[in-house]
Amino acid sequence: MASITIEIDGNIVNAKAGERLITITDREGISVPRFCYHKKLSVSTSCRMCLVDIEGVPKPQTACSTPVSDGMKIHTQNEKAKASQKAVMEFLLINHPLDCPICDQGGECELQDVAVEYGSDVSRFSEGKRVVAPSDIGPLIQTDMTRCIHCTRCVRFGSEIAGIMEMGGTGRGEDLKIEPFLAEGITSELSGNMIDVCPVGALTSKPFRYELRSWQMASADSVARHDLVGSNLYAQTYKGLVKRVVSGDNELVNETWISDRDRFSYEGLAHENRLLLPQIKVEGQWKEVEWNVALDFAIKGLNKNALNSRKAHKLGGLASSTATTEEFYLMQKMLREIGCENIDYRLNVNNLDDPIHLDSNIKLSDLECVDNVLVIGANLRLEQPMINLRLRKAQLAGATVSALNVKAFDYNHKTNHSTVSPNEIATILAGALKVILEKNSLEAPSYITNINPSELSINLAGKLLNSERSVIVLGEHVINNTQAASIAQMVAQIAKQVNGKTLNVTSSANTLGAQYAHFLPKSKGMNTNEMLTADMSAFLLLDIYPEYDFHHSNSAVEALSKDDVFVVSLNSFNNELVAQYSDVLLPMAAMYETSGSHVNINHDMQSFAAAVKAPEEAKPAWKILKVFADLLELQGFHYENITQVSEELRHQKIYKHKQDIAIELGKKSPAIETIWMHSAYHSDALLRHAKSLSSSKIGQTNSASMNTATAKELSLECGNTYLGVPVVVSDSVADRCVFVSSNQSTDMGRE
């Protein structure tokens, strides 16, 4: 676009021809009032608030929709502009109730702010005001539609960003209402953003209703730790409690959106089930004690069971992937200092002998520029909503998206779904690799010489070969595939051959942080599954809830519950099983209560400070671990603050336990294949305790989907349960496969 100069309020401003006027005034810091315009949404020009005067144009024009041209002279503040804006304001206030004193938006309301500047102090409107009955749209968003000014930001957010149009304008003229259809409620995984975009109090946060005024709260920058994106957000706090979370801006990470689980998970912090006091188990009875007593007890136990008798190799350290990078780092440093190499965060993987190795080598912001996407084993919308949001943009811009999944999931963009059984994936990829190698005139390795590429393989290979910017996304459902490592290796090879990128989303939360912190067993150490079957004498566990976290949950509980095994548990929530096998319970701070960092899929180490203090006696885990190390009289733990820990680990290179494995294909399992996933709002402890999320549509998901033939083979029908989960018969599932998405624990027998 050609560079031009225009004049705004007498100042010469540089711009590009055809740019919208409002983007220029925003860039220049010139205030133009608006309600319907939002920088990330399409222009609707429905509120008319941004009227400005343009010389030579008889009527005032809306800044949001007017493209600029060279020499244009614009007045945003002259009499004509001001009079127009005031007139629009008067119309907007005709039907708006004067209920600011009881409105949650009060104090952060765009209408209120603009009304102070442009509104009249006396209303000339003496007729009756319109009243709209509120509709119940679920446990996350409160509606007060009488306050709605029909800006349609929520409608446009739904259709343009969230990808499912759930809100709409029904009726006409004075009867126009913004509402969802069929009163089914809002089901989007990004719905909370409607609260942020609503310029008035029509859509507000339901859990936050009538709690506080925005000016009463302090706002702390923070980073969400539920997925691999690390969305930037603000934790708003009052008297030591997180009261609300709103989205932050970071174009490279989450733009300006956050997922509902990042927004509403804070509710879990105030759950009655928090672990608040240190406890020790004496003769089978739990006793609440002071910190020093608990720590002494823990040290004595570890010394007795493992350290004094030179049995550090019989000690195991396991941590949840939601831990901060600093927690991972201190815990592995301490364990390695005392000679223990049994360190792992991978709790939910069946086969750790051949783990998945795949680098993510594409930036989040570049995802929207790809022209071909292949998703393998992921329900991205729910598992990685922010990544899906970027891929959706790519799709809308013309990229083709193909998915190899056990079920044709409800993606919110156009996807070529191929439903395949997990044990077919490796062969399909091998076929595609063969086609690609042949095309590139390269010799095929021995394991694929006998492969006869299927139509699907040829099709996928064709798409990959014909695109310039491909990305292959390897998802969480592959993690327990019997050929997971081979699949990952072939994905890397295919990407290399077609100059494409790869995105590894097989694990979530802060797993990259764990790799930077070297929280993995190196040469001599045991991995999680080995520890659970070995003859261990002690464990140090960080925020682990066995019935949800372990793939082998039954054997984990069994291994940890042995009489002669001493278990020290740092937890943020009470848990029956943890209490059953632990000897010491140390209450730790949860998200927003601890400082640290999260490493996202861009490999950005994003630091955050604690927004609030942990409740009662709970302490940040990094402090607990530091004191623990001091009590063990270890050197190198003289940290005065978390920054020193972060600095130390920032120089570390990511730990890659890389090994090329011999790819073998054709292992077909005769049994019915089951993929077990936690529902999106049950993937970590904080989420499981967030009440509003749990009661939302996604949180209520608890189903074992299978097709008619599989149900028949298993003699099941709707109303029965499979592994304790209600059966749903759907022909969108691959033959002889079951896809479980459950909000229950896995102790019903995932193994």
Next chain:
Amino acid sequence: MIISDNTKKQIDSWIEKYPQGKQSSAVMEALKLVQAENDNQLTSEAIQAVADYLDMPGIAAAEVATFYENYNHKPVGKHIIRFCHNISCMLNGADDLITHLETKLGVKTGEVTKDGLISVKKVECLGACVGAPMFQIDDQYYEHLTADKIDDIVDGLK
């Protein structure tokens, strides 16, 4: 909620008139056709069925269905009287005539007579200002209305 094959065929002929992938442009005609085969009424299920058939969000079809006066969301009579009350008709006494009609039939606008024969609706301009005041019964316009004329017309409805 099932759309009959015959109606589907008619909807398809409308879809063909638009570029490929723009099948939702046929929403108005589709709603009209589905309404016609469902006692001249569109339920939420019917709107959803149309939306599903045209591969568009239910709410988007509902926006259209609730915008226009010719879609009925409540049971209607055998005949619908659409009485214009916009400026030309209003200036020519439409309001009094509407009251006259309501009194004669014993119903308010938006309601159906007890025998299910007639429903009355107030509608926006029907583009017949030259003949104001006017109303439309089913597909027929009646212009230059007076109270007597209305009595004659309405008495003749079967």
